[in-house]
Amino acid sequence: MQHFDVAVIGAGAAGMMCAAVAAQRGRRVVLIDHAQKLAEKIRISGGGRCNFTNRRVGPENFISANPHFCKSALAGYSPQDFIALMARYNIAWYEKHRGQLFCDRSSEDIIEMLRAECELGNVQWRMPCTVQQITRVETGSEGRYDLATSEGLLQAEKLVIATGGLAIPQLGATDYGLKIARQFGLKVVEPRPALVPLTFDGVQWAEFGELSGLALEANISTGTGRNAPEFLEDVLFTHRGLSGPGILQISSYWQPGEAIRLDLAPGQDMTAALLEAKSGGRQQLGNLLGGLWPKRLAEKWLGEQAALRVADAPDRLLRELGARIQGWSLIPDGTAGYKKAEVMRGGVDTKGLDQRSMQAKTVPGLHFIGEAVDVTGWLGGYNFQWAWASAVACGRSL
Ligand SMILES: Cc1cc2nc3c(=O)[nH]c(=O)nc-3n(C[C@H](O)[C@H](O)[C@H](O)COP(=O)(O)OP(=O)(O)OC[C@H]3O[C@@H](n4cnc5c(N)ncnc54)[C@H](O)[C@@H]3O)c2cc1C
Numbered sequence: 001m002q003h004f005d006v007a008v009i010g011a012g013a014a015g016m017m018c019a020a021v022a023a024q025r026g027r028r029v030v031l032i033d034h035a036q037k038l039a040e041k042i043r044i045s046g047g048g049r050c051n052f053t054n055r056r057v058g059p060e061n062f063i064s065a066n067p068h069f070c071k072s073a074l075a076g077y078s079p080q081d082f083i084a085l086m087a088r089y090n091i092a093w094y095e096k097h098r099g100q101l102f103c104d105r106s107s108e109d110i111i112e113m114l115r116a117e118c119e120l121g122n123v124q125w126r127m128p129c130t131v132q133q134i135t136r137v138e139t140g141s142e143g144r145y146d147l148a149t150s151e152g153l154l155q156a157e158k159l160v161i162a163t164g165g166l167a168i169p170q171l172g173a174t175d176y177g178l179k180i181a182r183q184f185g186l187k188v189v190e191p192r193p194a195l196v197p198l199t200f201d202g203v204q205w206a207e208f209g210e211l212s213g214l215a216l217e218a219n220i221s222t223g224t225g226r227n228a229p230e231f232l233e234d235v236l237f238t239h240r241g242l243s244g245p246g247i248l249q250i251s252s253y254w255q256p257g258e259a260i261r262l263d264l265a266p267g268q269d270m271t272a273a274l275l276e277a278k279s280g281g282r283q284q285l286g287n288l289l290g291g292l293w294p295k296r297l298a299e300k301w302l303g304e305q306a307a308l309r310v311a312d313a314p315d316r317l318l319r320e321l322g323a324r325i326q327g328w329s330l331i332p333d334g335t336a337g338y339k340k341a342e343v344m345r346g347g348v349d350t351k352g353l354d355q356r357s358m359q360a361k362t363v364p365g366l367h368f369i370g371e372a373v374d375v376t377g378w379l380g381g382y383n384f385q386w387a388w389a390s391a392v393a394c395g396r397s398l
Contacts, residue, residue, distance in 0.1 A: 004030045004124070006398050007147055007156035009131055009176070012039050013387035014370025015162030016114035021395025023121020030154060031118065032147075033127040039111045040171045041164065045384070050107035052086075053079040053388070054381035055099035062386065063252055063376045065189050069350035070375045070386065073358070073393040079381075082388050089113045100380045126151045134159065134180060136363070143364055158365040158398050160358075162391070165344030165371040166191055173338070177348060177372030184363045187349035189374040193341035194252035197243035198260070198332040207300065211237040216294055219263035220246045222254050229253045232266055241332065248379050251335060252345055262328045265293065271322025275315060283310050293325075301325070343383055345376040357397035358390055367394045 008019045011033035023029040037043075042050055054061070057079055062070050079101070086093065091113060092104035103109050118125075126149065133148040145159040163176040178188050200208075214237045221230040233246030250260055270292070277288050286306025289298035299306055305317075335341070348368045352361055358373070360366045369390040377383040 002030070002152065002154050004028045004154065004156040006030070006158045006160060007032065007145065007154055008160040008162055009033075010162035010164060010370070010372075011035075011125070011127060012162060012164050012370065013042055013114075013384055014164075014391040015160070016118055017388050017391035018160055018162060018369055018395040018398075019123045020114065020117035020121055021392050022398040023118065023123045025121075025396070025398070027121075027398055028124075029121065030124045030126060030156065032129050032131060032149065032154075034130045034174075035172045036128050038115070038127070041168070041173075042111050042114075042384075043107050044171070045107055046102050046381075048107055049102040049105075050110050051096070051100050051102050051381040051384070052093070052110055053082050053101050053385045055079060055095065055101065057382060057385050061378045061380075061382045063194075063345060063378075064350060064374050066350045066374075069353070069355050070389075072355040073389040074385070076396075077389040077392040079385060081392075082385070085117075086110075086113065089116070098380055126154075131176075134183070136184070136366075145365065158367065160367045160369060160394060160398070161372055162369050163372055165347065166338045167193065167341040167343050169338055177368060180366075181348045181352075181360075181368065181372075184360060184366055186352040186360055186363070186368075189346040189349050191344045191346040193335050193338050194345035194376050195248040195342035195379050196251045197238060197241060197336040197340055198247055198251055198254065199241040199334050199336055200330065201333050202240075205241060208237060209239045211296060211300055212239045213237065214294055214296055215244055216264065216297065217266060218246055219266040220250045220260060222250050222258055222260045235262065235264075240336065243336075245379055248342065252343075252376055252378070254332065254335075256334070257331070259329045259331045262330075263326045264297075264328055265325050268292070268326075269322075270325045271319050274310070274313075274318040274322050277310050278313065278315075278318065284308065285310055285313060289321075342379070343371060343376055345374075347372050347374040347376075350374050356393060358394040359397065367398075369394045 005027040006029045008015045008031045011031050019029045019031040091109045129151045131149050135146045147154040161177045218235045219232050231249040234244045235246045236244030285308045358367045370387045
């Protein structure tokens with residue numbers, strides 16, 4: 001029997017950070033992971049350079065059934081705090097667009113930094129190690145957790161679940177966090193793939209599938225009402241549907257059966273441009289649109305109309321064309337699923353958790369952090385910032 005103050009299950013972004021914080025505060029911490037290789041998601045993130053945070057982070061960059069829940073943790077550990085930690089390890093970084101911060105060299109630098117932070121606190125590792133059973137044992141007012149694992153029986157006063165979400169099962173992602181939540185009577189917000197390409201009916205999409213590889217900037221929205229989400233980002237045509245940063249962003253909000261709307265000429269007035277060109281005369285519609293838009297897309301979009309002389313095109317046709325380009329509405333038939341998703345949305349319902357410590361309100365000593373919790377960040381470093389911030393909030397409370 002091995003006894004610890006804290007057992008953390010999941011040695012990814014949130015788990016390592018939490019273990020390090022708690023251990024450096026003097027707690028005896030064991031960190032358990034079933035993977036052979038440490039922190040694979042950090043390693044592959046940001047194309048191998050880990051988009052570790054974003055300069056501008058606020059609750060508006062996160063999706064959750066309770067949008068207020070994330071505020072306290074985010075306020076307690078900012079992007080600047082993480083940058084300061086990296087500075088202590090001389091890790092160089094650079095800013096890409098929209099405040100996204102990446103490692104200069106490699107994601108490995110972040111993994112090694114977190115490993116070193118764990119070493120500083122003398123965190124005990126059990127990896128690879130599977131947890132077969134968790135039992136809560138009541139001992140007076142405190143209680144403890146008994147963990148039956150492939151490395152023997154462990155006991156801990158506090159248990160932190162940091163097993164992440166379901167995205168990329170081929171890297172060992174599991175629904176373990178959700179299972180444990182349910183085991184202890186906590187509610188779970190239905191999990192779904194997010195930051196994921198959207199797919200369309202094969203027959204309907206066949207003609208657009210030929211545009212695979214084409215990218216252009218678009219304004220993308222879904223849903224209705226004043227707060228309907230909207231992103232101005234690149235969209236990429238693929239064989240099965242649409243991808244690219246703009247589609248990944250909107251996919252996190254998209255509800256099955258709903259339409260997404262694309263303005264494929266943001267900042268322009270296509271109808272006015274088409275009508276204006278009419279007076280100039282002799283040009284074919286295909287050449288005109290090909291000058292305003294990617295040529296391949298213009299040809300596909302117009303079909304036989306490409307050969308029409310602009311001067312001969314009825315105003316009604318040009319207006320319809322302009323309106324469709326700037327208000328293309330289409331209903332995805334699904335997503336490319338967890339295999340292609342960057343994150344899972346949904347997860348442990350925040351109503352059951354304390355926002356300062358991430359502790360379950362009804363189960364003393366049981367905490368959930370990181371992606372397992374129903375807080376999902378936008379693309380752009382927000383998911384790691386949530387992993388760091390929720391981990392630090394929890395680690396400080398242990
Ligand atoms: C391809 C890709 C690229 C990404 N790029 C970025 C990016 O650039 N910026 C960004 O902010 N976010 C990015 N993300 C999202 C980000 O990686 C996650 O949101 C983040 O890693 C979540 O941290 P976590 O600690 O909660 O979970 P993870 O980092 O996934 O860690 C969970 C750990 O738990 C372990 N585990 C799971 N189940 C069990 C079990 N049953 N028993 C024991 N251990 C278990 C896993 O092995 C893993 O080590 C990317 C995701 C993907 C898939």
